[in-house]
Each structure stands twice: as structure tokens, then as C-alpha cells.
Amino acid sequence: MHATHWWIVEGADYLRASDLRHYLNALLLGIGGHIGYSVRPSYRRRGLATWALGAVLPEARALGLDRVLVTCDDDNTGSRRSIERNGGVLEDVRTTSAGIKRRYWITL
Numbered sequence: 001m002h003a004t005h006w007w008i009v010e011g012a013d014y015l016r017a018s019d020l021r022h023y024l025n026a027l028l029l030g031i032g033g034h035i036g037y038s039v040r041p042s043y044r045r046r047g048l049a050t051w052a053l054g055a056v057l058p059e060a061r062a063l064g065l066d067r068v069l070v071t072c073d074d075d076n077t078g079s080r081r082s083i084e085r086n087g088g089v090l091e092d093v094r095t096t097s098a099g100i101k102r103r104y105w106i107t108l
Contacts, residue, residue, distance in 0.1 A: 004059065008052060015043045020056050022063055031098050033069035034060060049082040058085065059107040068108065074100035 002022040008015045019036040021028055035056055037059070039049050060068050072079035074093055080102060088104030
């Protein structure tokens with residue numbers, strides 16, 4: 001799988017990781033999407049996820065993608081808000097092998 005990875009750090013503190021998957025296979029189409037991320041719990045609720053997701057979108061555009069799929073757990077309100085603030089349009093909510101997932105498309 002071709003992907004680009006970023007870590008966001010502040011001094012010696014790890015804050016967040018982001019992944020941009022260059023294409024989707026069947027698993028990523030249903031569960032993971034083009035962009036995945038995680039935020040250290042002590043740094044959540046500070047806008048970091050929204051900012052970092054927005055920073056990855058131009059990188060996806062530079063790869064030639066015209067839209068990206070971003071997913072989150074159905075009960076992850078913070079991630080849902082971050083995706084929606086970056087233009088995510090809900091396609092559907094699916095029960096998957098990894099739980100209930102909300103699937104959003106962001107046009108670049």
C-alpha cells in the first residue's frame with residue numbers, strides 16, 4: 001500500500017499521526033478511507049484534528065486525487081466534526097468488521 005505518513009510533535013511530545021493512502025483497496029473503501037489519523041488523548045478537543053486533516057487535503061490533491069474518503073467510528077463526535085468542518089459529505093453509515101463506520105467524501 002502506497003501511503004504518506006506524518007507525525008506532529010511539539011518539542012519531545014507526540015501529538016498526532018496522519019496517513020494519506022494513495023489509493024483505496026476493498027478494505028479501505030469500506031473501513032479506512034484515504035486519510036487516517038489519531039490524536040494523543042491529552043491533546044484532543046483543541047482543534048488539532050481539524051487543522052491536520054485540512055493540511056493533508058492539499059497533499060491528496062497534489063497526488064491527483066479529486067476527492068478523498070475519510071471514515072470514523074459512528075460514536076466519535078470529535079472526528080465527525082473535524083471531517084465535516086473540512087467539507088466532508090456523509091455518504092452512509094455502515095456496520096463493518098471494525099464496528100459502525102461513518103463514511104464521508106471530501107471533494108478537493
